[in-house]
Amino acid sequence: MPFLIFAAMNVPGKQQIFSINSDTAFNAAALQIFRHQAANCNVYREFIHNLHIDPLKIDSIAQIPFLPISFFKSHTILSTNEPVQTTFNSSGTTGSINSKHPVTDLGWYEQSFGKGFEMFYGDIRKYCVLALLPSYLEREGSSLIYMAEDLVKNSKNPDSGFYLYEHEDLYDKLKKQQASGKPTLLLGVTFALLDFIESHQINFPELLVMETGGMKGRRKEMVREELHQRLCNGFGVNTIHSEYGMTEMLSQAYSPGHGIFRSPPWLKILTRDTNDPMTLLQNNQSGGVNVIDLANINSCSFLATQDLGKIYADGSFEVLGRFDNSDIRGCNLLVAD
Numbered sequence: 001m002p003f004l005i006f007a008a009m010n011v012p013g014k015q016q017i018f019s020i021n022s023d024t025a026f027n028a029a030a031l032q033i034f035r036h037q038a039a040n041c042n043v044y045r046e047f048i049h050n051l052h053i054d055p056l057k058i059d060s061i062a063q064i065p066f067l068p069i070s071f072f073k074s075h076t077i078l079s080t081n082e083p084v085q086t087t088f089n090s091s092g093t094t095g096s097i098n099s100k101h102p103v104t105d106l107g108w109y110e111q112s113f114g115k116g117f118e119m120f121y122g123d124i125r126k127y128c129v130l131a132l133l134p135s136y137l138e139r140e141g142s143s144l145i146y147m148a149e150d151l152v153k154n155s156k157n158p159d160s161g162f163y164l165y166e167h168e169d170l171y172d173k174l175k176k177q178q179a180s181g182k183p184t185l186l187l188g189v190t191f192a193l194l195d196f197i198e199s200h201q202i203n204f205p206e207l208l209v210m211e212t213g214g215m216k217g218r219r220k221e222m223v224r225e226e227l228h229q230r231l232c233n234g235f236g237v238n239t240i241h242s243e244y245g246m247t248e249m250l251s252q253a254y255s256p257g258h259g260i261f262r263s264p265p266w267l268k269i270l271t272r273d274t275n276d277p278m279t280l281l282q283n284n285q286s287g288g289v290n291v292i293d294l295a296n297i298n299s300c301s302f303l304a305t306q307d308l309g310k311i312y313a314d315g316s317f318e319v320l321g322r323f324d325n326s327d328i329r330g331c332n333l334l335v336a337d
Contacts, residue, residue: 011033021265041077043076072099078298086146087103090246100247106146112295114150143247194231210240211242239258241254251296253269262315267291306323
């Protein structure tokens with residue numbers, strides 16, 4: 001049986017994944033993880049089977065099938081029998097079915113977001129980290145809150161912390177940090193950042209404002225250019241940074257401005273034809289966003305998201321929006337017990 005051959009293979013460890021420094025190393029690790037997950041993730045295995053794909057014939061990442069993330073709403077996606085340490089839940093909207101991502105080894109997530117942040121922004125200990133994440137703080141199981149709590153803790157700064165709706169307190173803290181000259185990161189959900197600047201304008205050019213996306217039904221959606229211009233005006237900064245991640249992933253990409261994201265070496269973004277999900281697109285073509293997240297080794301690393309995006313020749317990418325009725329795409333390819 002091919003799956004028995006796959007199951008007997010070793011899988012990469014954290015040291016191997018988080019030291020990847022070339023496309024060759026990434027591709028080799030991705031194929032190794034694919035073979036492991038094709039054997040050991042029941043949902044992914046059946047998905048591949050229903051596509052009539054032979055895993056033994058997959059010899060490049062371009063041939064790997066990507067699991068629609070909608071399956072995280074209805075199935076348990078695991079590639080290991082290890083006990084689950086925690087389950088991350090998506091926020092969703094009222095009445096929607098939320099995704100659940102069981103995590104058996106939080107060390108993968110901690111190393112992924114820790115090393116990823118350091119790669120793009122340097123040592124977290126040089127920052128005061130202020131987190132304005134009301135909708136996430138008001139529920140349990142948020143992977144974003146888990147990351148933010150770790151960043152706050154590891155900053156070792158007594159002024160670092162979380163805010164719900166205490167805008168006056170946050171304003172005072174920002175003014176204090178500006179006066180001290182301490183590098184400051186304000187990590188905020190989009191609607192909360194907009195709420196803040198409507199009552200508290202500040203001119204803090206050195207402030208690093210990072211929006212995590214999401215109006216969460218609190219405000220009308222806005223195009224990125226308008227949103228970022230309003231935030232720039234409100235905080236007195238030249239650019240707005242962004243974080244790209246989701247409940248179903250254990251890695252993040254970051255944008256230093258203008259909505260252009262870059263990924264750490266263990267995360268790769270591809271785009272697919274929206275009418276033929278098995279066909280990958282070339283650079284500069286708009287399509288559905290596929291993610292290869294090697295930190296997802298214990299669930300599924302190969303995810304077809306509901307986002308539309310475009311990849312550029314230098315490996316950077318842009319998220320253009322979401323496509324309609326995305327929850328139903330691909331669902332007929334899996335019928336699992």
